Amino acid sequence: MQRRRTGLVAVMSALGMTATLGGCGSSDGSADVTLELVAADYGDSKANSSQQYWDTLVKGYETAHPGVRVEVSVYPWTDVDRKVGERVAAGRAPDLAQIGAYADYAAKGELYSADQVLSIPVQADFASQLTEAGQMNRVQYGMPFAASTRLLFYNKKLFADAGLTPPQSWSELAADAAVLKARGVKFPYALPLGPEEAQAETMQWLLSGGDSYTDDVGTYHLDSTQNVDTLTWLKNELVGKGLTGPVAPAKLNRADAFAAFARGEVGMLNGHPTLMKAAADKGVKFGMVPMPGVDGRAKATMGVADWMMAFKHNGHREQIGSFLDYVYSEKNVLAFSHEYDLLPVTTSASQAMSADTKDKDLVPFLDELPTSQLYPVGKTSWASVSADIKRDIGKAVAPDGSPSGVLGTLQRTATIRDSKD
Template sequence: MQKRKLSALLLGASIASSGFAATEIEWWHAMGGALGEKVNEIVADYNASQDAFKVKATYKGNYSETMTSAIAAFRAKQQPELVQVFEVGTASMMAAEGAIYPVHKLMRDSGQAFDGSKYLSAVTGYYTDNDGNMLSMPFNSSTPVLYYNKAMFAKAGVTPPKTWEEMQSVGEKLLASGAKCGFTTAWQSWVHLENMSSRHNQPFATKANGFGGMDTRLAFNSPLHVKHVSKMGEWQQNGIFSYSGRRNDGSAKFYSQDCAMYTESSAGYAGIKKNAKFDFGVVELPYWSGEVKQPSNTIIGGASLWVLKGHKSEEYNGVASFLNYLSSADVQADWHQFSGYLPITTAAYNLTKGEGFYAKNLGTEIAVQQMTTGTPTENTKGLRLGNFIQIRGVIDEALESVWNGEADAQSALDNAVKRGNMMLSKFEKANN
């Protein structure tokens, strides 16, 4: 899609006067590479669209590093107005009531037109309080999908697996045709435990996955979870699955055509399109057909934008203006089409569809369709768990112990649940 010439859409622009310097707004983010370049482009377009405010975007490292930097800056009273925080940090941000300025209140106080119903419920539900008020602004929301190498599939004479049962035979035929591995994965906890739970309408944790209270406990050691992890452990041994690391390191095996499939975020689309020197396809994340007849929706990953307290009212007027701009249909459609992240509003989705983008780029609508499968339940709304960054580290250790043959799936997941529950208990005590 051609770069849009975006006009000043905002009430904040009316404050501008040629006799005054623009009010500066600092935004810390975790978007590197091609995504970071796109963020800089969006910010430049906003700054050019009006002269009341000037946003300064600063890359602060990966998600964990960005959140850690923001916490340290707040304690030193040097915090930015706006910070990007990944979804697993949501519970921690909500608990820091004295540090955050809820988006719904910011928009009301700043006089900005704001209607939460215009945002996709599958996205906003993750970032709202129990009354449905939006606490942070969704920006880059994604969900896992399955990418596959069309040439390798043609050579093996197979079609993409819709179910995990089919993964066995598809993987075997790919290996027989010369592939070094059937599939690899990014973000193993997010894809193969968190989203696997949602896909089968199974709890990852009690208390509606933490939405019902901080006295939640983990539940990802059920027979279904053990079955999935156990099978992946077998596949790791015979080459159908190849472990590549805790983040998205598996992209290298997919780009090099060692692995024919890659379970990764829908937001991996931009990187795959840029780096894959072959024709690839996108399909929905598989499910166990022996467990459910119809899979449920997957849940989101990515991040949202949190407003931090401690700044002047004119700066918050600028933040509200910028957030409204980011939510506009033009900006969101452009971001969605470029990155593979979900459009956060119905208007952006309809605009993208109306432009024929999905018809011209087959597979790019998969993430939206998968996210809107059926009616969300308390098991498929998302996760809201304290100390979740640390818990994911425990999960990674447990899964790695299965992949390398040191532990069986049941004992590994039981141990991870036990250790994770201790972290949840600490978070509960610290915030009561």
């Protein structure tokens, strides 16, 4: 999930909840199997690399299941999807992959469905909207692994010095940004529409304007009237009035915007949980509120999920199921979420997090999850459409840009790509 740095449930088989999947190694030790997992790295240094998380988890699993070995290869987000793709193309698919998208592999019949590998209690424990996002043709192939939502972060000192309160509508956000600009704040509102993660910032704004990338039946409608109105407002009321800072939105990446916030140079921006630590480490006092909508709080926020998928290639269905039941145990989901400031993907771990006072900083993000909307990841065309948005959406709010023109072009291309699904 770009993402970056930013959970999981007790061994269901050990609790006797899945007699079939729990029997991964026979009592005489004859069912020795090695599972291969390729996973993404959510850490930002060697000290908190995801490899350490997986090493600890695997050690616990192998101790309880002597008939199964698990080998985990961790790669940076810049490489992991490609690594899995290359292995699959070469006929060496791993048993499991924890990456950003599942749809291409599901469409080609290369994946087990979730109900083929998970015990019923584990599959039923996923948050409902994440389960739906993991489905293709109403069958779940993508198993959510990590999730996050977005809130509007604001610099408390800058707001207090200016006598401002957090905005609850677009007009209030623009008015606050104008005051911050007049006081010399470098980025009154940071609008990262650069190629790193423009599809995320765009979707958050489209949702706050009352629409999204697709309609209720999953058909692309990027150039809807509401979406055009949203980008037109951004172009005229924020970018055009110089309220988004000295870097053109098309050239501002999310990582750079986050770094600027941590330096105290940003008044407001959309952020996910990992920004909390980055800002706190630099001594920036910040607040978080739901994203404003046109006339009040937005009806939905953006959610992001990364995915676990199980490949059929090696035929290790039972062993994969037993391992995944362990991966999605409450203690393991929570351990991952705590390590990388991400949200649990299971109801049981979410309830535990909500009840733990040590997790109070994550609760506002957790509260947004039930009404969040995710990218249309069940469409095989989404990866290409997302790349188109990253490349072109910043042009829509440029001084000479045309929101209707850019969105219209994106819509025509998306329709063509979708027809090839």
